[in-house]
Amino acid sequence: MKCYFLIFTSLFLANCSTPTDDSGTGDPDPPVTHSRPNILLVIADDMGKDATPNFTEGSVKPNMPVLESLMQTGVTFNNAWSYSVCTPTRGSILTGKHGIHTGLLAVGDEISTSETSLQKYIDNNTNNAYAHAVIGKWHVSASPSSPTDMGVGYYAGLLTGGVQSYTNWNFTENGSTSNSTEYTTTKFTDLAIDWVDAQTKPWFLWLAFNAPHTPFHLAPTNLHSQGDLPTDAASISANKLPYFMSAIEAMDSELGRFLATLSSEERANTLIIFIGDNGTPHAVAQAPYVSNRVKGTIYQGGVNMPFVAAGKGVDRIGQTEDALVHTVDLFTTIANAAGIASTAVHNSASFYALLSDVNAPKRDFVYTELGGDDAGYTIRNETYKLLVYDSGVLEFYNLATDAYENTNLIGTSLSTEASAAKAALEAEAENIRM
Numbered sequence: 001m002k003c004y005f006l007i008f009t010s011l012f013l014a015n016c017s018t019p020t021d022d023s024g025t026g027d028p029d030p031p032v033t034h035s036r037p038n039i040l041l042v043i044a045d046d047m048g049k050d051a052t053p054n055f056t057e058g059s060v061k062p063n064m065p066v067l068e069s070l071m072q073t074g075v076t077f078n079n080a081w082s083y084s085v086c087t088p089t090r091g092s093i094l095t096g097k098h099g100i101h102t103g104l105l106a107v108g109d110e111i112s113t114s115e116t117s118l119q120k121y122i123d124n125n126t127n128n129a130y131a132h133a134v135i136g137k138w139h140v141s142a143s144p145s146s147p148t149d150m151g152v153g154y155y156a157g158l159l160t161g162g163v164q165s166y167t168n169w170n171f172t173e174n175g176s177t178s179n180s181t182e183y184t185t186t187k188f189t190d191l192a193i194d195w196v197d198a199q200t201k202p203w204f205l206w207l208a209f210n211a212p213h214t215p216f217h218l219a220p221t222n223l224h225s226q227g228d229l230p231t232d233a234a235s236i237s238a239n240k241l242p243y244f245m246s247a248i249e250a251m252d253s254e255l256g257r258f259l260a261t262l263s264s265e266e267r268a269n270t271l272i273i274f275i276g277d278n279g280t281p282h283a284v285a286q287a288p289y290v291s292n293r294v295k296g297t298i299y300q301g302g303v304n305m306p307f308v309a310a311g312k313g314v315d316r317i318g319q320t321e322d323a324l325v326h327t328v329d330l331f332t333t334i335a336n337a338a339g340i341a342s343t344a345v346h347n348s349a350s351f352y353a354l355l356s357d358v359n360a361p362k363r364d365f366v367y368t369e370l371g372g373d374d375a376g377y378t379i380r381n382e383t384y385k386l387l388v389y390d391s392g393v394l395e396f397y398n399l400a401t402d403a404y405e406n407t408n409l410i411g412t413s414l415s416t417e418a419s420a421a422k423a424a425l426e427a428e429a430e431n432i433r434m
Helices: 001-015 065-073 088-093 117-125 184-197 231-237 241-260 264-268 328-335 416-433
Strands: 037-046 074-081 133-139 155-157 171-172 176-180 203-208 269-275 307-311 321-328 366-370 376-380 386-389 394-398
Touching: 037 241, 037 416, 065 074, 065 241, 065 269, 065 307, 074 366, 088 117, 088 328, 117 133, 117 328, 133 184, 155 184, 184 203, 184 241, 264 269, 269 328, 321 328, 321 366, 328 376, 366 416, 376 416, 394 416
Parallel strands: 037 203, 037 269, 074 321, 133 155, 133 203
Antiparallel strands: 074 307, 155 171, 171 176, 269 307, 366 376, 376 386, 386 394
16 A cells, blocks of 8 residues: 555645646646635644654654655644543634633534624624635534634535544534535545635635544555555554544545645645644553643643644744643634734734744743543643643643653652742733633
8 A cells, every 4th residue: 555655745836836726738727826824724633642643742654645745844833732532622713712701611512603703703893805704514503504603715514523423424514414424534535626616706615524533443454554454343453553644644645635626726835734633542552651640631642742834924934842832822823824914812922033033022821721530720831831630630740851741740849940830830821711
């Protein structure tokens, strides 16, 4: 299967430099150019740094030539935070607010349609300059009309957190739900290709794959390099990791297929942001994370996720960035890319300038929360991280010397620096939660 990826990558890279020609005349299609960039936000579901190429976490990595090409031509963030489960992460992007202010703290929480969505914010501040769509996993409300009620121009995909089967699932399109037997990753890609092809304005596409979220399965063989594995439940249960990797590789392949449909001009005018929505699930988590400190927790394995930006507006080529950023910051960052000047809205602080300037202003703190049985919050600065649970338990770590939170400093004699940092983190968290 490795030859498939080499061929696929060659086609993808070739398309990035050569306009397509569908006319039969031998002449390239006329370029479609706009003064504003297109914006593509790609969300992977349950894909932590340990399951992503070019991060030190994890020893088994998927074959992702398309994502790696974005890393090579853009900037990769090492200290990006999300929420530790799907719903609040998506809510933070959609509203620019932390869950404490929207009620989106846990899986199953539902967004109020009175919130101003990112899409509506762009409409209101650009005189409706953008076409916009959300394709794929929604998971901030069970209502089929919720996306369009919140101003999303076109919605098609999966309302819930997961599917019973990647080839037998409930498909919702602009308020109407039916059954689909198409492989979800391929279906979402087909929809994205068709939607973009129909646009005459600059576009903002939120493409939210449900891959590689459970159920663990073997993706279609032409989309991955994991080999001809058995597909019975016992075999999958005995060694879930290659099946998980096959779903990630299939997502990468289909993302490449989408990008390859763009003309070179359109591709050059597109900002691409790729993120994971939270950490890897415990069943497939890899060292240095331990199984009870990944998805669903506010430890690093739950909230520190892959984050890459490339394309239009990204002048830092092949660089890594240690700045603290959060998915909530995508609200203002995407708004900036769309030509809106505000760099701070609600809890969202834009990092758009960092895509081109290594010396651009950076956050001093980054914060996230967790609802449910282990409810609490966490906040960090460049060096220290504080975890505060509703139960009263506190944990405090020096991430500079203890990156994976092995030694809780609470109950020890703190240095003057550590004591000052803890006090500053507590004060900042109180301010955010007001």
